[in-house]
Amino acid sequence: EPEVTQTPSHQVTQMGQEVILRCVPISNHLYFYWYRQILGQKVEFLVSFYNNEISEKSEIFDDQFSVERPDGSNFTLKIRSTKLEDSAMYFCASRGRTISNQPQHFGDGTRLSIL
Amino acid sequence: QKEVEQNSGPLSVPEGAIASLNCTYSDRGSQSFFWYRQYSGKSPELIMSIYSNGDKEDGRFTAQLNKASQYVSLLIRDSQPSDSATYLCAVNPSRDSWGKFQFGAGTQVVVTP
Numbered sequence: 001e002p003e004v005t006q007t008p009s010h011q012v013t014q015m016g017q018e019v020i021l022r023c024v025p026i027s028n029h030l031y032f033y034w035y036r037q038i039l040g041q042k043v044e045f046l047v048s049f050y051n052n053e054i055s056e057k058s059e060i061f062d063d064q065f066s067v068e069r070p071d072g073s074n075f076t077l078k079i080r081s082t083k084l085e086d087s088a089m090y091f092c093a094s095r096g097r098t099i100s101n102q103p104q105h106f107g108d109g110t111r112l113s114i115l
Numbered sequence: 116q117k118e119v120e121q122n123s124g125p126l127s128v129p130e131g132a133i134a135s136l137n138c139t140y141s142d143r144g145s146q147s148f149f150w151y152r153q154y155s156g157k158s159p160e161l162i163m164s165i166y167s168n169g170d171k172e173d174g175r176f177t178a179q180l181n182k183a184s185q186y187v188s189l190l191i192r193d194s195q196p197s198d199s200a201t202y203l204c205a206v207n208p209s210r211d212s213w214g215k216f217q218f219g220a221g222t223q224v225v226v227t228p
Contacts, residue, residue: 031214043159043203043218055213091158095214101147101166104205104216106158 002026006092006107014115016081021110023075023092031095032075033104034067036060036088043091049075079112087114117142119206121219128198128226134191136222138204141185148180148187149205152198153221159203163189194226 005024013019025032034046047057049067066078075094079086089111093104118141128134140148147166151159165171165178165187177190187206191198201221208217 033215035216035218042220043205043216045215045217048213048215050213056215058215089158101164101207102214103149103161103164104214105161106151109158 004092004094004105004107006090006110008110009108010111010113012113012115013082015084019079019082019112021077021079021090021092021112023077023107024073025075025092025094026105027073029094029096029105031055032069033093033095034077035091035093035106037091037109038088046077046090082112082114084114087112117208117217119204119217119219121202121204121222123220124201124223124225126222126224128191128194128224130194130196130226130228132194134194134198134224134226136189136191136202136204136224138187138189138206138219139185140187140204140206140217142206142208142217143182143185144209145182145185145206146209147207148178149207149216150176150178150187150189151203151205151218153201153203155201159205162202191224194224196226196228199224199226 032049089109092107096102150162163178175192179188203221204219205216
């Protein structure tokens with residue numbers, strides 16, 4: 001069964017450094033998402049991406065965050081200058097060709113630890 | 116602020132019994148509803164989706180939706196120790212959003228042998 005893959009599984013970074021989280025969505029999916037989950041808290045929406053542009057973003061997704069689909073397969077989340085509070089699990093998800101009534105398929109996540 | 120609410124638990128269920136999980140949502144225009152299972156430190160895994168009022172059964176799982184009451188539930192029959200996890204209710208809000216999910220905080224289920 002096709003799946004969403006994320007790399008790395010764990011990233012440790014010094015505060016203030018840039019970090020790039022990578023995702024390969026399911027190949028025929030068109031809608032892509034990033035979520036984060038701080039330890040012990042709920043899964044929070046960050047951003048949705050369709051047709052090579054951001055379609056929606058949350059208030060969490062400030063100027064320090066950016067997303068890109070550089071080559072038609074990878075979908076990346078960049079955090080420009082990491083803060084301690086960015087420590088969380090980051091999940092990439094993708095969704096099929098029609099927007100409504102479709103579940104999102106999640107990758108295994110990247111655990112980001114900011115020191 | 117549109118919200119999805121779940122009882123946090125833990126919900127302790129004897130092996131073989133029925134676990135009943137509840138979820139309420141505030142956006143009356145919500146279109147579709149999903150239950151995900153999340154083991155500790157892992158990613159959400161889809162269990163069920165439901166779009167219309169009523170019941171939907173899939174194996175040991177039954178989802179129930181009541182849009183008038185803005186309520187969705189999940190029943191797990193013949194609970195097994197492997198069902199011990201956190202169950203997340205996810206809601207696709209109003210039709211004009213780009214399909215983002217709003218998640219509840221999850222209900223932790225503990226199935227005791």
